[in-house]
Amino acid sequence: xxxxxxxxxxxxxxxxxxxxxxxxxxxxxxxxxxxxxxxxxxxxxxxxxxxxxxxxxxxxxxxxxxxxxxxxxxxxxxxxxxxxxxxxxxxxxxxxxxxxxxxxxxxxxxxxxxxxxxxxxxxxxxxxxxxxxxxxxxxxxxxxxxxxxxxxxxxxxxxxxxxxxxxxxxxxxxxxxxxxxxxxxxxxxxxxxxxxxxxxxxxxxxxxxxxxxxxxxxxxxxxxxxxxxxxxxxxxxxxxxxxxxxxxxxxxxxxxxxxxxxxxxxxxxxxxxxxxxxxxxxxxxxxxxxxxxxxxxxxxxxxxxxxxxxxxxxxxxxxxxxxxxxxxxxxxxxxxxxxxxxxxxxxxxxxxxxxxxxxxxxxxxxxxxxxxxxxxxxxxxxxxxxxxxxxxxxxxxxxxxxxxxxxxxxxxxxxxxxxxxxxxxxxxxxxxxxxxxxxxxxxxxxxxxxxxxxxxxxxxxxxxxxxxxxxxxxxxxxxxxxxxxxxxxxxxxxxxxxxxxxxxxxxxxxxxxxxxxxxxxxxxxxxxxxxxxxxxxxxxxxxxxxxxxxxxxxxxxxxxxxxxxxxxxxxxxxxxxxxxxxxxxxxxxxxxxxxxxxxxxxxxxxxxxxxxxxxxxxxxxxxxxxxxxxxxxxxxxxxxxxxxxxxxxxxxxxxxxxxxxxxxxxxxxxxxxxxxxxxx
Amino acid sequence: xxxxxxxxxxxxxxxxxxxxxxxxxxxxxxxxxxxxxxxxxxxxxxxxxxxxxxxxxxxxxxxxxxxxxxxxxxxxxxxxxxxxxxxxxxxxxx
Numbered sequence: 001x002x003x004x005x006x007x008x009x010x011x012x013x014x015x016x017x018x019x020x021x022x023x024x025x026x027x028x029x030x031x032x033x034x035x036x037x038x039x040x041x042x043x044x045x046x047x048x049x050x051x052x053x054x055x056x057x058x059x060x061x062x063x064x065x066x067x068x069x070x071x072x073x074x075x076x077x078x079x080x081x082x083x084x085x086x087x088x089x090x091x092x093x094x095x096x097x098x099x100x101x102x103x104x105x106x107x108x109x110x111x112x113x114x115x116x117x118x119x120x121x122x123x124x125x126x127x128x129x130x131x132x133x134x135x136x137x138x139x140x141x142x143x144x145x146x147x148x149x150x151x152x153x154x155x156x157x158x159x160x161x162x163x164x165x166x167x168x169x170x171x172x173x174x175x176x177x178x179x180x181x182x183x184x185x186x187x188x189x190x191x192x193x194x195x196x197x198x199x200x201x202x203x204x205x206x207x208x209x210x211x212x213x214x215x216x217x218x219x220x221x222x223x224x225x226x227x228x229x230x231x232x233x234x235x236x237x238x239x240x241x242x243x244x245x246x247x248x249x250x251x252x253x254x255x256x257x258x259x260x261x262x263x264x265x266x267x268x269x270x271x272x273x274x275x276x277x278x279x280x281x282x283x284x285x286x287x288x289x290x291x292x293x294x295x296x297x298x299x300x301x302x303x304x305x306x307x308x309x310x311x312x313x314x315x316x317x318x319x320x321x322x323x324x325x326x327x328x329x330x331x332x333x334x335x336x337x338x339x340x341x342x343x344x345x346x347x348x349x350x351x352x353x354x355x356x357x358x359x360x361x362x363x364x365x366x367x368x369x370x371x372x373x374x375x376x377x378x379x380x381x382x383x384x385x386x387x388x389x390x391x392x393x394x395x396x397x398x399x400x401x402x403x404x405x406x407x408x409x410x411x412x413x414x415x416x417x418x419x420x421x422x423x424x425x426x427x428x429x430x431x432x433x434x435x436x437x438x439x440x441x442x443x444x445x446x447x448x449x450x451x452x453x454x455x456x457x458x459x460x461x462x463x464x465x466x467x468x469x470x471x472x473x474x475x476x477x478x479x480x481x482x483x484x485x486x487x488x489x490x491x492x493x494x495x496x497x498x499x500x501x502x503x504x505x506x507x508x509x510x511x512x513x514x515x516x517x518x519x520x521x522x523x524x525x526x527x528x529x530x531x532x533x534x535x536x537x538x539x540x541x542x543x544x545x546x547x548x549x550x551x552x553x554x555x556x557x558x559x560x561x562x563x564x565x566x567x568x569x570x571x572x573x574x575x576x577x578x579x580x581x582x583x584x585x586x587x588x589x590x591x592x593x594x595x596x597x598x599x600x601x602x603x604x605x606x607x608x609x610x611x612x613x614x615x616x617x618x619x620x621x622x623x624x625x626x627x628x629x630x631x632x633x634x635x636x637x638x639x640x641x642x643x644x645x646x647x648x649x650x651x652x653x654x655x656x657x658x659x660x661x662x663x664x665x666x667x668x669x670x671x672x673x674x675x676x677x678x679x680x
Numbered sequence: 681x682x683x684x685x686x687x688x689x690x691x692x693x694x695x696x697x698x699x700x701x702x703x704x705x706x707x708x709x710x711x712x713x714x715x716x717x718x719x720x721x722x723x724x725x726x727x728x729x730x731x732x733x734x735x736x737x738x739x740x741x742x743x744x745x746x747x748x749x750x751x752x753x754x755x756x757x758x759x760x761x762x763x764x765x766x767x768x769x770x771x772x773x774x
Binding site for chain 1: 681682683684689695696697698699700701707708710711713714715716717718721722724725753754755756764767768
């Protein structure tokens with residue numbers, strides 16, 4: 001509630017007091033400049049609230065008694081500019097032009113002059129005496145900024161009053177400035193933005209065309225200016241007023257200078273920049289924000305990618321050192337569970353024990369041992385997201401892709417691919433052209449999703465022990481190279497269009513919210529477990545069945561027949577039929593590769609991680625990891641590709657490309673590794 | 681000034697930030713922000729839809745497992761923006 005005014009301060013009229021007609025003072029300003037605080041401080045309880053005529057925009061008026069005057073205060077709607085883009089902007093400018101207030105007080109935010117001075121630049125084009133009230137001085141000081149009002153006043157050539165309306169500081173000075181303008185004691189020589197020769201020449205030509213047809217009370221220059229700015233209301237007004245010949249002449253100028261608005265707005269921003277440079281002192285370089293300091297490294301052309309790679313390395317180091325011991329414990333538990341099930345079902349049909357112990361517990365149980373790996377992976381990603389780094393990672397990744405000639409916007413869906421390829425393929429819709437969408441859709445399956453990462457980490461850990469993180473990093477480097485080369489290849493064949501760059505607003509860094517990180521990690525793990533309980537379970541049973549039929553022996557099973565059909569191809573990579581079947585099964589779901597291996601190698605008491613080194617030499621293991629990383633995506637992703645491309649041909653191309661690519665690179669890796677004696 | 685901003689965006693190698701643009705133009709970041717808003721209002725820039733383009737993340741069944749629901753706002757050049765740059769680059773008629 002307003003406190004009583006001192007004699008030097010304005011006296012607010014009492015409730016119910018009939019407002020006396022007096023000089024009209026209009027309050028203008030952008031949203032969030034504290035204009036309402038200024039209005040309340042000036043008018044106290046004498047406020048009248050209604051609507052602007054014919055509009056649903058609220059109108060607030062009040063009276064302020066000061067030194068024998070009853071100032072009528074009109075609170076104009078908050079606007080950033082005076083172009084008729086919204087009812088608020090239309091009301092504000094119509095009021096100033098048609099009602100001709102005696103004084104317009106433009107309230108600006110001392111802490112954000114850059115955004116709030118634009119309105120002043122426009123108001124100075126109108127025939128109204130203007131005072132600038134620099135409000136929220138306390139907020140600016142709190143941010144280490146110092147606004148020198150007297151310097152701003154000298155630069156602008158109009159009265160400038162520093163204000164903290166919430167504390168009623170500066171109100172007497174504001175009222176004194178209003179008095180001074182009303183009485184003619186204060187000079188009003190505004191330094192308006194200089195629009196430059198080009199726009200001024202166009203304005204002069206348009207003014208000449210408008211001539212005597214300018215509707216009252218609009219100033220002719222202002223009409224010409226707004227025409228050039230593309231103001232729809234002014235355009236309609238003049239279209240109705242001007243004779244056809246004059247309108248066609250005006251239209252020809254507008255058509256030839258469609259971008260004149262850029263020059264006009266630029267002149268205003270240059271003017272704002274000059275005013276701010278003159279009047280605002282900012283914190284010194286030593287006091288730059290934490291975000292700014294961190295971003296000097298995180299978004300640096302060289303340090304940024306190094307940091308991103310370092311963080312990825314750290315994530316895999318954490319995965320190995322935190323998750324692998326727990327994976328080992330879970331494997332023992334799954335093995336014990338399978339043993340118990342086999343014992344418990346020993347009295348039943350022979351196939352039942354095999355199904356439950358090897359098919360269900362062996363398949364689904366082994367996939368569930370990936371949980372610790374994914375928990376650390378998801379938590380690390382959620383942490384980076386929560387502290388604000390992930391957007392920087394995307395920024396750095398985008399630069400990498402741009403250097404390879406890829407579409408800038410592609411990085412968004414590609415980045416989504418780290419979680420799951422399905423939304424990443426769907427996300428290619430944000431791209432404008434079909435060629436760009438197609439390119440992105442073809443590249444997405446090369447981004448290793450969480451399921452694929454889980455398999456890679458599990459197998460690399462089983463085969464290479466403490467060197468697992470290095471192997472994973474090398475795989476990721478290879479993956480990036482393959483994405484880059486594939487992008488260049490597709491780009492040459494499919495795309496020769498423009499690669500539009502864009503601006504990215506990076507969020508501020510902040511301390512992590514552990515609860516948010518925990519919730520994100522939990523949600524992702526629950527989804528993984530749900531998949532294990534449905535798709536993986538069904539396919540594990542199917543794999544076990546195919547491996548058991550027709551005679552109950554794996555080596556003579558239907559599945560073995562399928563796998564042996566791929567034998568010649570597998571032999572080039574040192575992979576036996578079981579590894580080839582595991583790769584094929586991963587088309588249903590990436591984690592299924594692990595479940596299938598567990599089912600096909602059942603019979604040993606050792607956990608799968610211990611069985612893998614007997615199945616794979618280091619060279620064959622590397623080949624398997626490479627093929628698994630680059631192989632045909634899961635059915636869900638293929639369905640999304642079919643849906644987004646609308647073409648079976650492109651879907652088939654994607655499958656064929658990835659199959660050839662993965663097996664081709666796998667063969668090369670195996671043969672090269674053998675040269676280094678890793679084939680044993 | 682706005683044309684220069686458009687030129688810097690178009691000439692950037694990949695994504696750029698408001699801070700980088702402000703640095704290149706020798707102005708404050710606080711001045712770049714309203715300039716970008718104005719360029720959007722005038723149709724020279726467009727704001728890129730957040731998320732994967734499927735609408736709001738809250739209604740997506742995959743939101744729980746999506747690691748990169750974008751935290752950052754993005755703006756891209758429009759056809760009008762590219763046209764303005766082409767016109768500015770073209771030699772003016774004698």
